[in-house]
Amino acid sequence: NIKEQGSQPLSQETVKELIKQSQEAKKHAYCRYSKFRVGAALLTNENRVFTGCNVENACYNLGICAERTAIAKAVSEGYITFKAIAIASDVSEKFITPCGGCRQFMREFGSDWDVYLSKPDGSCLKMTVDELLPVSFGPEDLYMEKVFDIDNKY
Amino acid sequence: NIKEQGSQPLSQETVKELIKQSQEAKKHAYCRYSKFRVGAALLTNENRVFTGCNVENACYNLGICAERTAIAKAVSEGYITFKAIAIASDVSEKFITPCGGCRQFMREFGSDWDVYLSKPDGSCLKMTVDELLPVSFGPEDLYMEKVFDIDNKY
Amino acid sequence: NIKEQGSQPLSQETVKELIKQSQEAKKHAYCRYSKFRVGAALLTNENRVFTGCNVENACYNLGICAERTAIAKAVSEGYITFKAIAIASDVSEKFITPCGGCRQFMREFGSDWDVYLSKPDGSCLKMTVDELLPVSFGPEDLYMEKVFDIDNKY
Amino acid sequence: NIKEQGSQPLSQETVKELIKQSQEAKKHAYCRYSKFRVGAALLTNENRVFTGCNVENACYNLGICAERTAIAKAVSEGYITFKAIAIASDVSEKFITPCGGCRQFMREFGSDWDVYLSKPDGSCLKMTVDELLPVSFGPEDLYMEKVFDIDNKY
Ligand SMILES: [Zn+2]
Ligand SMILES: [Zn+2]
Ligand SMILES: [Zn+2]
Ligand SMILES: [Zn+2]
Numbered sequence: 001n002i003k004e005q006g007s008q009p010l011s012q013e014t015v016k017e018l019i020k021q022s023q024e025a026k027k028h029a030y031c032r033y034s035k036f037r038v039g040a041a042l043l044t045n046e047n048r049v050f051t052g053c054n055v056e057n058a059c060y061n062l063g064i065c066a067e068r069t070a071i072a073k074a075v076s077e078g079y080i081t082f083k084a085i086a087i088a089s090d091v092s093e094k095f096i097t098p099c100g101g102c103r104q105f106m107r108e109f110g111s112d113w114d115v116y117l118s119k120p121d122g123s124c125l126k127m128t129v130d131e132l133l134p135v136s137f138g139p140e141d142l143y144m145e146k147v148f149d150i151d152n153k154y
Numbered sequence: 155n156i157k158e159q160g161s162q163p164l165s166q167e168t169v170k171e172l173i174k175q176s177q178e179a180k181k182h183a184y185c186r187y188s189k190f191r192v193g194a195a196l197l198t199n200e201n202r203v204f205t206g207c208n209v210e211n212a213c214y215n216l217g218i219c220a221e222r223t224a225i226a227k228a229v230s231e232g233y234i235t236f237k238a239i240a241i242a243s244d245v246s247e248k249f250i251t252p253c254g255g256c257r258q259f260m261r262e263f264g265s266d267w268d269v270y271l272s273k274p275d276g277s278c279l280k281m282t283v284d285e286l287l288p289v290s291f292g293p294e295d296l297y298m299e300k301v302f303d304i305d306n307k308y
Numbered sequence: 309n310i311k312e313q314g315s316q317p318l319s320q321e322t323v324k325e326l327i328k329q330s331q332e333a334k335k336h337a338y339c340r341y342s343k344f345r346v347g348a349a350l351l352t353n354e355n356r357v358f359t360g361c362n363v364e365n366a367c368y369n370l371g372i373c374a375e376r377t378a379i380a381k382a383v384s385e386g387y388i389t390f391k392a393i394a395i396a397s398d399v400s401e402k403f404i405t406p407c408g409g410c411r412q413f414m415r416e417f418g419s420d421w422d423v424y425l426s427k428p429d430g431s432c433l434k435m436t437v438d439e440l441l442p443v444s445f446g447p448e449d450l451y452m453e454k455v456f457d458i459d460n461k462y
Numbered sequence: 463n464i465k466e467q468g469s470q471p472l473s474q475e476t477v478k479e480l481i482k483q484s485q486e487a488k489k490h491a492y493c494r495y496s497k498f499r500v501g502a503a504l505l506t507n508e509n510r511v512f513t514g515c516n517v518e519n520a521c522y523n524l525g526i527c528a529e530r531t532a533i534a535k536a537v538s539e540g541y542i543t544f545k546a547i548a549i550a551s552d553v554s555e556k557f558i559t560p561c562g563g564c565r566q567f568m569r570e571f572g573s574d575w576d577v578y579l580s581k582p583d584g585s586c587l588k589m590t591v592d593e594l595l596p597v598s599f600g601p602e603d604l605y606m607e608k609v610f611d612i613d614n615k616y
Contacts, residue, residue: 030229034368036604051230053229055229059258060371061369061372061409064222065369068218069227069229071209076205076220094606099370100367100561100564103562127597133565133595134594137212138212147554148552148582191456211523213527213563214496215524215525216563243454245452254407254408254409254444288439296342296344298401300344301400304343336537336540360538363538366566370563370567374538376526376534377535381538384535412519412524416518450520
């Protein structure tokens with residue numbers, strides 16, 4: 001657990017700790033196909049931390065990213081509002097960024113929370129989910145009025 | 155934790171407990187689109203239990219099933235060998251069965267472990283991963299000799 | 309187009325032609341990550357053939373398999389009932405088999421149609437979708453009566 | 463086929479035609495679960511058009527979006543460089559936007575091409591793939607130097 005007040009920005013210490021936990025999570029990466037380790041640490045509104053790593057599959061497209069693992073883990077324990085997620089990889093040339101699938105998975109739980117893109121030395125760049133996925137497609141879009149309503153023909 | 159000996163079949167008590175945990179996990183299902191709750195409870199070789207539920211997305215195809223959540227959770231904590239997984243839903247007419255994607259995700263970690271398909275009353279049907287996914291495509295297939303080797307043209 | 313009568317078994321010639329087309333489709337595989345080429349050729353009830361190949365992604369889990377490409381292609385042109393699909397790879401040691409995700413994608417359009425697993429020499433093994441995905445989860449399962457109905461709490 | 467010169471911006475007429483084709487493709491949407499029809503029309507550098515629709519699955523997360531269908535279709539026919547893609551839905555309140563998964567699937571084939579978000583009345587908004595998926599994770603990221611190289615322990 002990380003102690004952190006409500007809607008305040010995270011303290012430097014908390015960010016540092018979150019990145020450290022994402023780096024620890026990276027050690028469990030099951031990435032025998034890509035050899036590309038990724039770790040994630042998710043901070044809930046209740047200051048609980050859930051970590052994740054990538055879990056690959058022989059059928060490449062059935063694997064799960066680190067970020068989605070961390071989020072699914074939190075949801076399965078009853079946590080669905082988040083303050084921030086930190087992401088770690090072994091690449092030092094640039095801050096690791098989430099794939100589009102993970103951005104969409106994050107966005108399901110709100111657009112206005114933070115993503116810390118990190119490097120192995122612990123340095124990081126903060127972006128919001130909304131900045132990473134502008135003009136996003138979200139839950140409310142599914143329920144907008146449609147000009148043509150489909151009957152279930154099946 | 156569930157106490158259980160190595161490669162022995164699970165005791166009735168253990169199976170009952172595993173199914174109960176899958177039913178508990180179901181309560182956390184984030185299934186606002188399908189309204190179809192699924193829970194899973196995974197027993198590792200070390201007798202640790204990891205639970206999961208489905209976590210859906212406004213972009214339907216980016217959601218994650220309960221079984222995959224439970225497995226990714228275990229892997230992200232360092233557990234990659236499994237004895238059994240129990241699956242629960244709200245359907246009482248038939249034993250709930252895993253989708254093909256989850257069968258493939260299970261198979262990554264071996265073909266010879268058990269899947270308990272359950273009903274809300276706790277009754278269950280046991281099948282192995284191999285029975286659920288016969289003549290499967292697995293990790294070793296990727297490394298078989300090929301008659302034509304591709305250079306990376308990109 | 310392949311000429312073939314209604315619910316009769318496919319002629320040897322038709323099977324041979326379908327496998328040949330799956331091998332041709334394999335040449336378009338965009339598989340820069342796995343270097344594992346797969347091709348598929350799908351025969352609709354109307355005797356139209358749609359081919360597919362794997363299309364991979366830098367985020368491994370966002371790629372699409374050859375079988376799903378072929379099926380999505382047919383559906384997008386208005387064809388949703390199928391007689392058979394042939395699958396080809398470069399592996400000669402065994403008949404290539406579809407992943408669990410593709411078996412589920414096939415099953416959406418019925419359990420009782422044929423999958424031809426082939427080798428580069430054109431030899432093949434026929435299985436039905438149902439044999440590849442026993443006790444499957446299908447469209448009708450979603451609408452079964454549930455012991456607990458969820459209100460949309462979101 | 464649409465006639466259009468190399469790297470010039472698309473003519474109004476071409477855009478109009480592309481949107482019309484995405485609306486036509488929408489009619490084939492297999493969306494019995496979401497009842498949310500989506501169509502897409504992709505223009506290749508060679509001025510070929512490939513259309514797609516969403517193809518859903520009883521296991522929601524195994525479906526495929528319209529945009530990915532159109533792109534996989536083009537790739538499976540040998541086309542891998544694109545000028546633009548148009549997207550259509552039945553929602554008139556806002557321009558329909560692609561999910562994060564599709565943005566990532568587009569980005570595999572370059573960041574600098576156009577996405578036309580449309581409404582049923584044919585009006586549209588143009589954005590580039592890069593604008594829709596800023597600081598993206600792409601093919602080259604996988605091959606960047608890593609501070610820690612993993613041996614294949616499996
Ligand atoms: Zn991702
Ligand atoms: Zn599943
Ligand atoms: Zn597949
Ligand atoms: Zn999409």
